[in-house]
Amino acid sequence: MKVKSKLKKLLERNGYVRVRNVLNFTKDLKPILNDMDFVMDCLIRKYAPKTKKNNTLKYDFKKKYTFVSKLNIYDLDQYFNTRLPRDHVKKDSDYFASNSLWNLITHKKILDVVEKVLGTEILCSPVQNTRIKQPEKKLPKGSVYDGLSGRTPWHQDAAVLSTHGQKFCDMVTVWIPFTKTTRKNGCMVTVKEINKMGLLNHISGYRGQVEVKNSKLLDKFKPIYLEANIGDVILLHKHSIHCSLANRSNDFRISADLRYNRAGTPSGRKPLPNFYVRSKNKNNITTLNYKQWIALWEEAKNKCIPRKFAFKYPLPTFKHNKRDLKNLLNN
Numbered sequence: 001m002k003v004k005s006k007l008k009k010l011l012e013r014n015g016y017v018r019v020r021n022v023l024n025f026t027k028d029l030k031p032i033l034n035d036m037d038f039v040m041d042c043l044i045r046k047y048a049p050k051t052k053k054n055n056t057l058k059y060d061f062k063k064k065y066t067f068v069s070k071l072n073i074y075d076l077d078q079y080f081n082t083r084l085p086r087d088h089v090k091k092d093s094d095y096f097a098s099n100s101l102w103n104l105i106t107h108k109k110i111l112d113v114v115e116k117v118l119g120t121e122i123l124c125s126p127v128q129n130t131r132i133k134q135p136e137k138k139l140p141k142g143s144v145y146d147g148l149s150g151r152t153p154w155h156q157d158a159a160v161l162s163t164h165g166q167k168f169c170d171m172v173t174v175w176i177p178f179t180k181t182t183r184k185n186g187c188m189v190t191v192k193e194i195n196k197m198g199l200l201n202h203i204s205g206y207r208g209q210v211e212v213k214n215s216k217l218l219d220k221f222k223p224i225y226l227e228a229n230i231g232d233v234i235l236l237h238k239h240s241i242h243c244s245l246a247n248r249s250n251d252f253r254i255s256a257d258l259r260y261n262r263a264g265t266p267s268g269r270k271p272l273p274n275f276y277v278r279s280k281n282k283n284n285i286t287t288l289n290y291k292q293w294i295a296l297w298e299e300a301k302n303k304c305i306p307r308k309f310a311f312k313y314p315l316p317t318f319k320h321n322k323r324d325l326k327n328l329l330n331n
């Protein structure tokens with residue numbers, strides 16, 4: 001059944017929609033920050049010098065994170081993200097899968113919004129991130145263009161899927177701020193209606209970041225700053241070209257980006273968990289609670305260990321540069 005909602009129309013036309021006041025900070029978001037705080041405590045207990053442990057465990061969230069980020073923990077972001085490490089998946093590979101995050105992923109109010117775009121048959125996509133961004137001036141130089149802790153380069157979300165997923169995944173991104181997000185602290189930026197260009201050629205940045213080819217050309221378009229209040233969510237079309245700015249404030253900017261795909265379309269990240277979160281047929285919903293969700297990730301891990309990677313995707317590269325932004329703009 002084709003979905004006909006105002007929201008979907010807007011998303012397909014503009015490439016983004018800001019939906020106001022969907023979530024409640026105390027009930028829906030703060031529990032996730034609390035769980036991240038717990039993860040930081042575990043990391044401090046494991047990695048901090050003995051003499052500093054007791055004191056730092058009493059720090060508040062931000063001071064603690066700043067401390068933890070200086071401990072030189074390999075792949076620190078992994079501890080705050082619900083995904084397996086991209087490479088070298090091992091039996092003890094850790095990931096952030098708390099009950100609070102499960103509650104967010106399956107939140108009725110989020111699914112009500114998603115249903116207006118994808119229809120009633122909705123799967124949770126394994127392409128999801130949390131992003132804890134310190135003021136850019138506090139970041140090590142190498143992390144400034146790392147999208148989980150620094151600026152995110154111009155890209156389309158469909159570009160980070162398998163070739164099959166790039167072609168056939170019907171997906172929507174739900175971006176959720178845990179802190180008020182402004183131009184100053186690094187909100188996302190997009191260009192209205194640029195999603196209509198379809199999937200473009202991307203290149204790999206200096207740290208493997210996925211970036212639209214010739215992205216400098218986007219500077220000449222009028223930017224749409226996707227500022228958002230706590231409680232709002234921002235929806236992105238899979239072909240929306242977007243990036244995020246530097247955090248030039250003195251405070252943290254924290255967000256999560258969840259994704260959902262329409263049942264019957266591929267996730268683009270096989271064999272990672274891709275399960276029904278809403279369906280008219282209740283028998284389709286087989287992952288009913290947090291523990292079953294973790295079991296799916298552990299099952300996926302066991303499939304990834306022998307092949308040693310969790311996901312790989314070829315950058316979209318169409319022949320003869322025909323999908324280069326540069327060429328499309330000249331047409």
Ligand SMILES: O=C(O)CCC(=O)C(=O)O
Nearest residue numbers: 131152157175244255257
């Ligand atoms: O939050 C950010 O910095 C970027 C998010 C993003 O690019 C995405 O969700 O696709």
